[in-house]
Structure formats: C-alpha cells, structure tokens
Amino acid sequence: MPAIVRANNAFAMALYQRLRTRPGNLLVSPACLSAGLALIRAGARDETARQIARVLHLPDGLGQADHAYAALIRDLNADAEDRSYQIRLANATWVQGGYPLLDSYRATLEEDFATEGHRVDFSGRPEEACRVINAWTESRTGGKIAGMLRPADLPSSTRLALTSSLYLRASWRQRFRRERTRQDRFRVGPDEAVDVPMMNDHSYSSVHGDYDGGSFQALELPCGSGSEFAMVVVLPRESDGLADVEATLTSESLDSWWPRFRQPEEIIIELPKYRIRTDVSLNHLLSEMGMPLAFDSQADFSGINGKSRDLFLSEARHATFLDVHEEGIEAAAAMDAISPDAYGEEPPVFRADHPFLFLIRDTRSRCIVFLGRVVNPLEQ
Numbered sequence: 001m002p003a004i005v006r007a008n009n010a011f012a013m014a015l016y017q018r019l020r021t022r023p024g025n026l027l028v029s030p031a032c033l034s035a036g037l038a039l040i041r042a043g044a045r046d047e048t049a050r051q052i053a054r055v056l057h058l059p060d061g062l063g064q065a066d067h068a069y070a071a072l073i074r075d076l077n078a079d080a081e082d083r084s085y086q087i088r089l090a091n092a093t094w095v096q097g098g099y100p101l102l103d104s105y106r107a108t109l110e111e112d113f114a115t116e117g118h119r120v121d122f123s124g125r126p127e128e129a130c131r132v133i134n135a136w137t138e139s140r141t142g143g144k145i146a147g148m149l150r151p152a153d154l155p156s157s158t159r160l161a162l163t164s165s166l167y168l169r170a171s172w173r174q175r176f177r178r179e180r181t182r183q184d185r186f187r188v189g190p191d192e193a194v195d196v197p198m199m200n201d202h203s204y205s206s207v208h209g210d211y212d213g214g215s216f217q218a219l220e221l222p223c224g225s226g227s228e229f230a231m232v233v234v235l236p237r238e239s240d241g242l243a244d245v246e247a248t249l250t251s252e253s254l255d256s257w258w259p260r261f262r263q264p265e266e267i268i269i270e271l272p273k274y275r276i277r278t279d280v281s282l283n284h285l286l287s288e289m290g291m292p293l294a295f296d297s298q299a300d301f302s303g304i305n306g307k308s309r310d311l312f313l314s315e316a317r318h319a320t321f322l323d324v325h326e327e328g329i330e331a332a333a334a335m336d337a338i339s340p341d342a343y344g345e346e347p348p349v350f351r352a353d354h355p356f357l358f359l360i361r362d363t364r365s366r367c368i369v370f371l372g373r374v375v376n377p378l379e380q
Contacts, residue, residue, distance in 0.1 A: 003059055004068040005367045008034045009251040010057035012359075012368045018285055020246045025379055027278040027320040027372035029166050029333030031076070035089055036164035037286075038069045039115065040294065040313070042108050043304035051291040070112040075365060085170035085224040087369075090140045092116040094133055094161040096123060101160075105304050122158035126151045133163060140165040141332035144321040148279075148334050153315060160304065160311065163334065168360070168369060170223035171328040173207045176200070176271075178326050186272055187239045187354040188376045196377045198353075199326055201269045208269065209261035210348050216245050219269065219350045220261055222363070223328055229369070231329060232359050233271065239354035242373065246357060254359075258366070266347035274377035275323045282316035322370065331360065331370050 012030035019026060034056060041052040058065055079086045093109060095101060097119045109115035118136075120129040130151045138146045145165070154161070176199040184198035207227070209220030216236050223229040236245045283295055293299050299312040320333040360370040 002365075004034075004065070004072050005365050006251070007057040007059065008072075009254065009366070009368050011055070012371050013249055013251045013254070014055075014057070014289060015285075016246070016249065016371055018289060019280070020243075020373075024375050025274075025276045025278070025373065027276045027322050027370065028280065028318065029320050029331075029370050031072075031089065031367060031369045032164050032166040032320075032333035033282075033318060035069065035073060035091060035113070035166075036162060038066065039091055039093075039109065039113060039162050039164070040301075042066055042112075043105050043301050044294070045300045045302050045308070048291075048293045048300045049303075051293050055286060055289045055291045066108055066112045070114070072365070072367065073113065076362065076367070076369075080224055080226070080228065082225050084226075085168070085229055087166075087168045087170075087229075088140065089166045090116070090164070092118060092136055092163045094118050094120050094129065094163065096159045097121050099159045100305055102304065102306050122154050122161075123156045126154045126156065126158075129158075130154055133161060137163060137165055137334045141167045141321070141334060142169065142330070144323075144330070144332035145319050145334040148317065148319050153317075155314070158314070166331075166333040166369070168229070168329070168331045170229050171225075173222040173224065173227055174201070174203060174205050175328070176326040181273065181326060184270070184272075185353060186377055190240060194376060194378050196272045196274075199269075199271050199273060202347075203267050203269060204265060206263045206265050208263065208267055210264055210267060210350065211257055211261045213257070215241060217350060218257065218261070219271075219352075221269075221271075227363055230361055230363050231324070232361065233350075233352060234357040234359075235350065235352050236354070236356070242355040242357065242375075246373070249357070254368075255366075264348055268347055268349040268351075270349075270351045270353065271324075272352060272374070272377040273325050274374055275380045276321070276372060276374070277380055278318075278320045278372070280318045282318055283313075286316060320370070320372075322372065329360065333370070 180200040185193045186196045187193045211218040219233045221231045300308045301311040302308040322331040355375045357373045
C-alpha cells in the first residue's frame with residue numbers, strides 16, 4: 001500500500017499542475033480518480049494498460065496493484081468509533097443488459113475493489129439509466145453530487161459505465177467557535193477585496209501544525225478525535241504569490257514538509273468559511289497526461305470482455321464538493337528531527353486573507369484525498 005499512496009500523491013500533483021491554469025477556485029479528489037482509473041486499468045491490456053499505469057504513476061513491476069488499491073480503499077473506509085469522522089469510497093459498474101463481462105474481470109471488481117454491479121438498459125432506456133446512476137452517486141456522496149450525468153451523456157452505443165465516489169465528513173480536532181466568526185476582508189486581487197465570514201481561533205491546545213516555508217506559511221488543522229485526517233492550508237507570503245507556490249508543488253516537496261511541521265503551544269488562526277463545487281471533463285486532460293489510447297477506437301480493453309478494440313472510453317468526468325465551516329469539513333467527489341518551537345514571546349499568526357492552496361490527507365497513510373485552492377471564498 002505505501003507504493004500505491006506514493007503513486008496517488010504523485011498523480012495528484014501531476015493532475016493539479018495540469019489544472020492550475022484554470023481560473024478561480026479549484027477542487028479535485030486524487031483518491032477518487034485513482035480508484036476509478038484503477039478499475040479501468042484492470043481491464044486494459046498491452047499499451048493501453050501501460051499508458052494508464054504511467055498516468056497513475058504506478059511503479060514498474062507492481063504486479064499486485066489491484067490488491068494494493070483494494071487495501072487502500074479498505075483502509076479509508078473505516079469510520080471513527082466516536083463518529084468524529086466518516087469516509088466512504090465506493091465503486092460501481094453499470095452494464096448493458098445481456099452484455100458479457102469476463103468472469104476474471106468481474107471477480108477483480110467484486111473481490112479486489114468491492115465494486116457493486118448493476119445491469120441497466122443504455123440502448124432502450126437511457127433516461128432511466130441516467131436517473132439510476134445519478135441517484136447512486138448522490139446517495140454515496142451525502143447528497144452533495146447530484147445530477148452529474150444527463151441522458152445525452154449515455155448514447156445508445158454505451159455498453160459499460162464505471163463510477164467512483166468519495167464522501168468525507170470530519171470534525172476539527174479543535175472546533176472554531178461560531179460566535180467568533182466575523183465579516184472580514186479577503187483580497188481576491190491587487191485592487192479588489194470582498195467581505196467574507198472569517199473564522200477565528202486563539203489556540204493554546206498544541207494540536208495545530210505550523211510550518212514556515214519561506215515564500216509561504218503552512219497550517220495543519222487536524223480532524224477526528226485521533227487526528228486521523230488533516231486539512232493543510234498553504235498560504236503564500238505575498239497576496240499575489242499563489243501561482244509561484246503552485247508552480248513549485250511536487251509530491252517530493254510535500255514529503256519534505258511533513259517532518260518540519262511544529263506544534264506551537266499558542267497560535268492565532270483566521271480562516272474563511274467557504275464552499276467549492278468543481279466539475280471537470282477529463283478526456284483531454286488524461287490524454288495530455290499520457291493515456292490517449294484509452295479514448296481511441298484502437299484501445300485494448302480485452303480484459304473486460306475478451307475482445308480487443310471493442311471498447312474505448314467516450315467520456316470521463318469528475319465532480320467534487322467541499323464545505324469548510326466552524327465544526328469541520330464535508331467533502332465529496334464522484335476518482336528530520338523536529339527542532340523545538342522557537343517563536344519567542346509572540347505567537348505565530350496564520351491569517352488567510354488572500355488566495356491559498358489546501359489539501360486534505362489521511363495522516364496515517366499520508367494519502368492525499370482532496371486537493372484544491374481558494375481564490376474567492378464567495379464563489380462556489
């Protein structure tokens with residue numbers, strides 16, 4: 001599983017580097033996408049499979065990739081006994097009635113990925129198929145991802161659809177007090193600011209992590225009673241410095257950060273409340289990242305039905321949702337030695353009043369579950 005986590009995080013950074021040129025707020029779930037693409041890779045063969053594996057940053061010789069992904073999914077799908085966090089990563093297949101799947105592929109889906117199997121009628125009742133798939137996605141994401149597909153997205157030639165969803169609800173280890181939230185200014189540009197609800201906390205709990213990265217300051221906000229998850233907010237020193245910080249972001253740089261986080265006895269935190277919903281078409285994006293063959297009629301998915309050049313991907317989409325508030329976070333997607341604190345008499349201040357980057361990670365495995373940025377907290 002550590003190899004799969006490293007692959008997921010490398011995929012996350014590569015994906016983000018492709019998406020960061022888009023304007024505005026942004027949110028993706030690398031863990032959800034990795035799981036979805038793993039289902040596809042399991043049925044691919046030869047160069048098609050190799051291209052998908054390279055996009056997923058799978059190391060050469062990882063013959064047990066399916067089992068490793070399955071272990072990661074099982075590890076993620078474990079709620080806290082005290083309900084301080086809840087997480088669900090679910091997969092499903094939607095197969096045209098009467099269309100055959102290889103027993104070996106069906107077994108991989110069911111035994112390794114715990115995938116739900118469903119039969120639908122794409123050719124005769126596309127509206128009904130669309131409604132059923134959307135209802136599944138909505139129910140698996142706490143109602144946050146609704147109406148993802150339209151009947152037009154499912155042409156009569158559709159034989160198979162694969163869906164992955166991820167839902168996370170987690171309480172802060174130390175919650176913000178609602179009565180301390182106030183309207184404050186957030187600089188969205190050099191000459192523009194908006195009034196946003198800004199959460200405030202003067203913490204003496206030593207649970208938050210703080211890291212000075214020179215051109216940026218990073219804050220780790222643990223979630224769950226045992227800090228099983230955490231949101232890491234990366235705030236550029238300069239109000240217009242987000243693009244420069246994003247450009248240097250790699251999975252290796254992230255790995256170098258974690259040992260350098262310190263837990264000050266006292267810290268002042270100001271963080272805006274925000275909601276983000278992002279919808280991304282992945283066809284061109286994944287092709288540019290290195291797997292164009294999967295979207296071509298020459299694709300080899302014979303591991304699914306035993307026939308080469310019979311299936312290819314016609315559409316790949318990704319929808320995500322995130323809500324950050326005083327109690328914690330709610331998110332959904334449909335794929336060194338540490339030196340002592342040395343802050344002197346003044347506590348560190350983390351004031352997120354201009355665009356910033358954030359990620360949500362499983363602190364146990366270090367798997368990046370969500371990744372995004374806030375340019376304007378008022379834009380959902």
